[in-house]
Amino acid sequence: MPGISDLLWIISSFVLTALSHIFFSHGPDFSGGAFYITFVMAYSLVVFVLHKKNLLKNSGPKGFYFFLGCLIIFAGSPLFENDHFRYLWEGKVFISGFNPYLHAPDSVELAHIPFIGKEFIGFKTLTSIYPPLALIWFGLGAELLLLMGLNALLVFFLFKRLRVWQVSPFHLALAFPYLQKEFIGAIHIDLLAFMLVFLSISATKNMTGFKSLLLIGLSYWVKLLGIIALPLLLLKKENRNKRFYAVAALIVLSLPLGLYFLIGDFKSMTGPSAFGANWVWMPGFYTILTRVLGVVSTTARTLSLVGFLLYFLMLVFYWGFKNKNQTDFSLNFLYLFFLGFMFFSPVYNAWYAIWFLGLALLGKRTYGVLYAVFSCWCYLAYGNKSLIPLGEFMAHLFFPLALWEMSFLSFSVSKKNP
Template identity: 25%
Template structure:
């Protein structure tokens, strides 16, 4: 024991400090206290980097640390996001035999046709935005919400704990298949801990109950199956990833060179058939309209932590007297087209013959989408971070640290952002991205060659 302490005393002390900081984050922090939030997150990121640096080959130490850090949040109510109230609400509707895509919470409350014990608490807790819109969470997400409600025994705390266990199990899956995939790609498997121990992942996935980690679990599992030449088996798993969050749908064109035309056609068909099968239990005559209208809002109505859009908005409003509500609508429509063109370029200009090259194209595509997007919540970066570890690019890791600056918006009732802080965030991220693209190392010069 004494010899172990002598060999590992600094990582142990760092881990204990992380536990205390996570405890403070989980139980003694309100999101309006930006200074405390920023300092805690910065300290956690620094300490975590030192733990990985010292113990990167000590799998058991890093695994136990990741487990304990997550257990700190077990009984905590999410304090940086209110989305979990809507998750539980949708789960309660399914439990009561109601399709969550057909009615908004406002409509349910007005009609009074359904009642469950936590109804008023959930409705009061969710944002007005959630209350007046139809659900935009895909079917697998809905099934997991219902499972959490069932396991939670009818209480909000019970459902919260159940959801937390679900996302933690998914993170173990990311670690398991991530390490195996890294080994298959002849990369150091400790790189998976840059996801598993990342403070952004622990706080936003385990703490705030966002399901990007579940999407990533199925996504990495599917990539591993492809690496083992089991692409047919990967199709239902990839469909599960899409039906947790829609983001992997945008990568489908990139597989055409990796699989070849015939195999990719079969792959696309099977993935879409599996998605349709998962959608079928929720289908109704108005489902498509309700769902597409709600998803469309993210492109044309919301803005948070944007980079290029904020520059465009500043120029358009100040010099061309554009109206902000009209600008975001037209910008959102334009971005959808630009992103589609970029993905097709990555699909047909890059070779994408190897799995690493394919995943690198995915990193470029998603990063470009986020840079152009009007809305980039901190938990969105978790997905980018999770599969960027299989490439040589580390700008998503920088982003997972810098994105905490976006939470300054919650320090005031109007959620007004600080453009200076957003400028710092994106100068760091885009600057590091450019450095990795055109830096001095030879590997950085193969953007359209590999």
């Protein structure tokens, strides 16, 4: 018989698949964001009631029900997404021996490569912003359904690892729609990049420093954010030797050197420059500066960077002195770093929240989990553009509460013997 968690997983998959059919669109003008938000809020309320009645017992759905829910999601399409067309296109281009860092989707050099759905790629004049391993992942996956299946396996493995750490069934159930929508229904690469970091920090006693270093290096080659975990690895006493530092330095240098070999002239990369200079989506601190204080966008970007640097220094000094336990410090620091990074960044896509959600689940952080759940408000713009300021506010509502929660709680986790 299915348990409550099994039923929640199945029901969520049904609703998300139905929404993907009702509001099906290749973009860029999506609609129906308010309906998705309404579902997530109602679902979260039901989970809260079930938790209060002590009816949530299992950390995640059992295997049969997990894969049944995934099959239901496979019957739909990515909800409010057309990014998968770019992912699959750039992966195919890269695997075929061409260079998506030099040639955008509309370039003459790539016109001969057949691809179904090329007309739905957004921002066709921009080159790739994804590191080589991400492109290889997209290219080897080749088809949307296969990549959905691979991401489903990653989510399944995430659940398995979280059970080892005895995460709260309440927190995990809250995250079901988020994980289904962003990483099984869609195929965003952040899950793979985070999982590699997650393995390095939640590893068993058999995980050596060099294995952790390799995992972080792989994450870095999937998405740049993965390198953030490297300094914490270097702080561990057992890793303080010249050979380890030398390998770490090579990993840091490997990506820019590899990209230079592939590209030669970084100025030709129109994607990263456009993303860094112009793109704004559902920001936190940035929107306070621009909408509330009337700061111009260029100045707001600079102040957002300054704000994050000050926040970062606070983490280094405050948590460095407070946390005597090295493991606690690493988990606390990464969690708070990613919280702040998402709040201060001018671009906050909902799938970015996985970087702090996994750590919030690990540390039983209710407000951190809710911060990720409320990323659904990023989609209010789809069908309700006039309500974008409300979406921005709600998407970051739990950031200060997540910090407050950390101000008096230590990062305590319980773990079974793996």
